[in-house]
Amino acid sequence: MARLRSAGECPWDREQTLETLRTYLLEETYELLEAIERREPELLQEELGDLLLEVVFLTQICSEQDLFSMDEVVRGIRDKLVRRHPHVFSDKPATNAQQAIQRWEEIKNKEKSAGAPDRSLLDGVPPHMPALLRAHRLSSKAGLVGFDWKALGDLYDKLDEEIAEFRRAAAAQDREAMQDELGDLLFIAANIGRYTGLDPEAALQGANRKFTSRFRHIEQSLKRQGLDPASATLEQMEKLWAEAKALERGGSEDGPTERS
Numbered sequence: 001m002a003r004l005r006s007a008g009e010c011p012w013d014r015e016q017t018l019e020t021l022r023t024y025l026l027e028e029t030y031e032l033l034e035a036i037e038r039r040e041p042e043l044l045q046e047e048l049g050d051l052l053l054e055v056v057f058l059t060q061i062c063s064e065q066d067l068f069s070m071d072e073v074v075r076g077i078r079d080k081l082v083r084r085h086p087h088v089f090s091d092k093p094a095t096n097a098q099q100a101i102q103r104w105e106e107i108k109n110k111e112k113s114a115g116a117p118d119r120s121l122l123d124g125v126p127p128h129m130p131a132l133l134r135a136h137r138l139s140s141k142a143g144l145v146g147f148d149w150k151a152l153g154d155l156y157d158k159l160d161e162e163i164a165e166f167r168r169a170a171a172a173q174d175r176e177a178m179q180d181e182l183g184d185l186l187f188i189a190a191n192i193g194r195y196t197g198l199d200p201e202a203a204l205q206g207a208n209r210k211f212t213s214r215f216r217h218i219e220q221s222l223k224r225q226g227l228d229p230a231s232a233t234l235e236q237m238e239k240l241w242a243e244a245k246a247l248e249r250g251g252s253e254d255g256p257t258e259r260s
Helices: 011-015 023-040 041-064 070-083 097-113 133-145 151-172 175-195 201-222 234-249
Strands: none
Touching: 011 234, 023 041, 041 070, 097 133, 133 175, 133 201, 151 175, 175 201
16 A cells, blocks of 8 residues: 555555545445345455455555554554453453443543543444434443333333324424434334344344335336336235235235335
């Protein structure tokens, strides 16, 4: 990378900055996430390399600006791993994963709070994270200090409450209130995922893939009939949706056609 950015070598690499590489960093991260889902070792290896390239690229730019070197980046994460694993590298044992992550967060908060007395426990959650994932992380951090639901049933009750509040806002045609209540509803859904040990972001991605697969079945089936979704009736599409759902499950196509 140092050679690519040196005088007379690659003009594109030389033009890149920390700002221009943000898009590529995000793109490579999402491609790596897809590779993890597909569980294809060769693809996973390739995407890990691509993401590592972005780290090397960004670090090279910082090195040229005399900010820090790759050695310092690696040494920094190595030292952090040692500091935040006292149950491994010192005499403070952790009996389970929850205790280990709680200790990590405690040490992290002490480090971040040094010289910043007004720092919040939630400051470490990036504001630009996908909203559902951020809801998961915010509630997780609050839960580590005991600000959490006592039982899963309480979350179910809260979910019912938020649905009722959204329905009232919708009945009143209050768009501002509807927006607010929809946010509360999604936040509780994310909390249910966290509380049960499920990743709400991964769950929603799974639902997106399922919807995409079933809708494509609708499109392909209609195409064979000389139709398209715009010219088909809702009843025709609902029937094909149920067909796609049945094919996924290897069962009968009979039954209700609810979109779930």
